[in-house]
Amino acid sequence: xxxxxxxxxxxxxxxxxxxxxxxxxxxxxxxxxxxxxxxxxxxxxxxxxxxxxxxxxxxxxxxxxxxxxxxxxxxxxxxxxxxxxxxxxxxxxxxxxxxxxxxxxxxxxxxxxxxxxxxxxxxxxxxxxxxxxxxxxxxxxxxxxxxxxxxxxxxxxxxxxxxxxxxxxxxxxxxxxxxxxxxxxxxxxxxxxxxxxxxxxxxxx
Amino acid sequence: xxxxxxxxxxxxxxxxxxxxxxxxxxxxxxxxxxxxxxxxxxxxxxxxxxxxxxxxxxxxxxxxxxxxxxxxxxxxxxxxxxxxxxxxxxxxxxxxxxxxxxxxxxxxxxxxxxxxxxxxxxxxxxxxxxxxxxxxxxxxxxxxxxxxxxxxxxxxxxxxxxxxxxxxxxxxxxxxxxxxxxxxxxxxxxxxxxxxxxxxxxxxx
Numbered sequence: 001x002x003x004x005x006x007x008x009x010x011x012x013x014x015x016x017x018x019x020x021x022x023x024x025x026x027x028x029x030x031x032x033x034x035x036x037x038x039x040x041x042x043x044x045x046x047x048x049x050x051x052x053x054x055x056x057x058x059x060x061x062x063x064x065x066x067x068x069x070x071x072x073x074x075x076x077x078x079x080x081x082x083x084x085x086x087x088x089x090x091x092x093x094x095x096x097x098x099x100x101x102x103x104x105x106x107x108x109x110x111x112x113x114x115x116x117x118x119x120x121x122x123x124x125x126x127x128x129x130x131x132x133x134x135x136x137x138x139x140x141x142x143x144x145x146x147x148x149x150x151x152x153x154x155x156x157x158x159x160x161x162x163x164x165x166x167x168x169x170x171x172x173x174x175x176x177x178x179x180x181x182x183x184x185x186x187x188x189x190x191x192x193x194x195x196x197x198x199x200x201x202x203x204x205x
Numbered sequence: 206x207x208x209x210x211x212x213x214x215x216x217x218x219x220x221x222x223x224x225x226x227x228x229x230x231x232x233x234x235x236x237x238x239x240x241x242x243x244x245x246x247x248x249x250x251x252x253x254x255x256x257x258x259x260x261x262x263x264x265x266x267x268x269x270x271x272x273x274x275x276x277x278x279x280x281x282x283x284x285x286x287x288x289x290x291x292x293x294x295x296x297x298x299x300x301x302x303x304x305x306x307x308x309x310x311x312x313x314x315x316x317x318x319x320x321x322x323x324x325x326x327x328x329x330x331x332x333x334x335x336x337x338x339x340x341x342x343x344x345x346x347x348x349x350x351x352x353x354x355x356x357x358x359x360x361x362x363x364x365x366x367x368x369x370x371x372x373x374x375x376x377x378x379x380x381x382x383x384x385x386x387x388x389x390x391x392x393x394x395x396x397x398x399x400x401x402x403x404x405x406x407x408x409x410x
Contacts, residue, residue, distance in 0.1 A: 016254075085291060
């Protein structure tokens with residue numbers, strides 16, 4: 001099987017974050033041919049157009065990691081029915097400067113854990129809208145809205161076997177998805193992104 | 206006329222940001238009874254549950270400013286069809302810790318400038334969803350989707366008189382709105398926010 005580098009962007013930055021626990025479970029259950037990498041997105045500065053043409057080291061390293069990835073898995077908490085600022089900030093960095101959107105055509109998937117029945121639905125769908133704009137190829141099914149109340153034991157393992165089974169199926173589906181839509185060699189099609197047309201463009205400000 | 210303190214949260218942090226230009230125009234055209242304050246939201250750390258119970262000074266000052274405000278005006282750029290991380294991060298800080306949502310019942314309005322015809326519609330509507338969850342009273346009309354291509358002269362003044370007229374009307378409408386829904390003395394109604402019910406609650410992670 002082809003080796004795959006998968007970048008995980010984890011939106012929970014606290015040590016005891018549920019989404020970090022979920023990340024560790026997902027990492028541990030990754031298929032053999034998958035290498036998981038992640039990045040401390042809380043080390044990135046806030047995006048500013050003043051920084052983008054001569055960015056600090058952290059940005060350069062983050063962008064290299066996006067470039068080297070065959071696919072991206074987003075694991076997001078829900079803050080006030082949307083994604084956290086720290087996660088959105090990292091996504092914006094990967095899309096800039098204008099015309100150098102590194103997310104373009106990458107296969108992606110979205111998961112999230114929270115305490116409550118909404119299960120990060122709000123956060124994930126805000127994120128999906130952004131990823132659609134960025135022309136990522138985001139897996140539709142299975143969805144993963146996770147009410148993680150009492151889901152982990154003291155060692156951070158999933159208590160419920162059915163949840164574990166679900167993660168396993170999720171991995172299978174994601175790998176099939178990557179095989180179907182992934183193409184690391186596909187060049188950016190000039191002029192197709194973004195659809196807006198100015199060098200010094202919309203979301204820059 | 207009653208004196209009003211209005212807090213402006215400006216999502217563009219670059220010096221030459223269009224949204225900062227818009228902010229300065231809005232500030233200059235503020236009615237006499239209005240005092241405008243703003244905050245350098247790029248000085249806030251990324252939200253983490255590890256920080257919220259013993260937050261750094263910047264957070265304490267930011268929260269004081271929210272508390273002291275009679276209303277809040279959000280001025281947002283659009284990054285990838287949503288709001289910038291730096292803005293969302295500030296909103297999340299104002300909502301925490303659990304049960305101490307400082308945005309609750311504050312009158313608010315949303316504006317945004319960009320280069321392009323979408324005029325920050327995407328960013329504003331993601332933001333409106335978050336503000337609804339936070340129980341802010343957000344003015345519906347007039348909307349302010351601003352394609353700011355060539356809108357400002359070298360001194361940062363609006364070139365088009367009609368735009369200036371629009372800002373003036375916007376201020377009038379916002380002041381009426383604040384009069385209608387604003388009530389600084391209204392206590393938080395216990396148990397009504399958030400609708401989820403755990404101390405260590407959803408979006409914390």
